[in-house]
Amino acid sequence: MTAPSLPASRPETLYPVQYLRAVSALVVMLFHVSVLSQETWGLDPRRVDHVGAAGVDLFFVISGFIMAMIIDRPGPFDARQFWIRRIARVAPAYWVISLLVFVLAAAVPSLFHSTTADLAHLLASLSFLAVDSGNGSTGPLLVVGWTLNYEIFFYALVALTAGLFGDRRLILAAVAILGAVGAGIVFAPANPSLAFYTDPILLEFVFGILVYRAWRMTEGGALAPLAAFLLGGVLLVAQWERPLVDWRPLFWGVPAAAVLYGGLGVLTFxxxxLARLGDWSYAVYLTHLFVITFYIKYVIPTAPFNALPWMLHYLAMTVLTFAVAAGYFSIVERPLSRWTLRRLDPAARAVAAPAERPAIT
Structure with missing residues (x-):
């Protein structure tokens, strides 16, 4: 079944979103390069490029935007179709990597600091549940998978409010998020799972919904988008070495929302x-830790690589990361996504519309 199209002025393939996905994946990768380099060689931790982690905040804002766009399409909302497409696009590629981590942790535990081959932890990870693993941590087997737990939680709110209550503007979903965050602030739950699902970072999905509404209401004129794009970029760059803060939605989420809103009007080429790089962004996110860990720990220390300037190492890691991601996308992610979609709904299209790619990807 083909989903109804947006008006001609709002094409399905949003090139600015694709470009920003690629940028988000890149800066997250560079953040982890900075952190892992510091951990490996004891460099000055104050020089870690913390703001690269804001790529996640931009991903969340994009996710709110994309879900608002999907739910706002003309025609009846089918919650089953919604879930099938979300699971088909997000789950298979993530499950493969999670199972790989589990196998490696069981076979070669020396590769990991704290990750163990715990079956309960694996099941929680595959279920996208933020469950306390016993040490106060709700993180999944794949470290970066915590963001996907938030994504699935947000999808559940969208499906619930749009499916049961006809909330096509996602007002109820936004209210639910505001209520959860407010409860977290007031009660400060000690339970790790409750703390996770009431974290203020959830507000960034609401920011994305608001960006979509603003985008639909504004037609023409590039001055406001350009100003928002530049302001958001400057605010992020100005915090280049600012450590992670409790209220990251304020310091990183708001500028990320400005970048997205501005980018929609500025990045129209x-x-x-660049769009293909956006296609690979999910694969980059899932695989980059393996690539940069291997490069930093085993490539850089060997001659003649140890004599190369850092800029060349950054370039090499970037090229290698996107090359591995391209392979993972072509060999694993896309085929498994299509296979899962066909299995769950044979009548569905084999390929999801470009605008339906999950924002964390």
Missing amino acids: RSRF
Whole structure:
């Protein structure tokens, strides 16, 4: 079944979103390069490029935007179709990596600091549940998978409010998030799972919904988007070495929302290459820790690589990360996504519309 199209002025393939996905994945990768380099060689921790982690905040804002766009399409909302497409696009590629981590943790535990081959932990990870693993941590087997737990939680709110209550504007979903965050602030739950699901970072999905509404209401004129894009970028760059803060939605989420809103009006050129990088962004997110860990720990210390300037190492890691991601996307992610979609709903299209790609990807 083909989903109804947006008006011609709002094409399905949003090139600015694709470009920003690629940028988000890149800066997250560079953040982890900075952190892992510091951990490996004891560099000055104050020089960690913390703001690269704001790529996650931009991902969340994009996710709110994309879900608002999907739910706002003309025609009846089918919660079953919604869930099938979300699971088909997000779960298979993540499950493969999670199972790989589990196998490696069981076979070669020396590769990991704290990750163990615990079956209960694996099941919680595959279920996208933020469950206390016993040490106060709700993180899944794949470290970066915590963001997907938030994504699935947000999808559940969207499906519930749009499916049961006809909330096509996601007002109820936004209210639910505001209520959860407010409860977290007031009660400060000690339970790790409750703390996770009431964290203020959830507000960034609401920011994305608001960006979508603003985008639909504004037509023409590039001055406001350009100003928002530049302001958001400057605010993020100005915090380059600012450590993670409790209220990251304020310091990183708001500028990320400005970047997305501005980018929708500024980044209107079409580049197949950059759009393809956006296609690979989920694979980059899932695989980059393996690539940069291998490079930092085993490639850089060996001659003649140890004599190369850092800029070349950053370039090499970036190229290698996107090359591995391209392979993972072509060999694992896309085929499994299509296979899962066909299995769950044979009548569905084999390929999800570009605008339906999960924002964390």
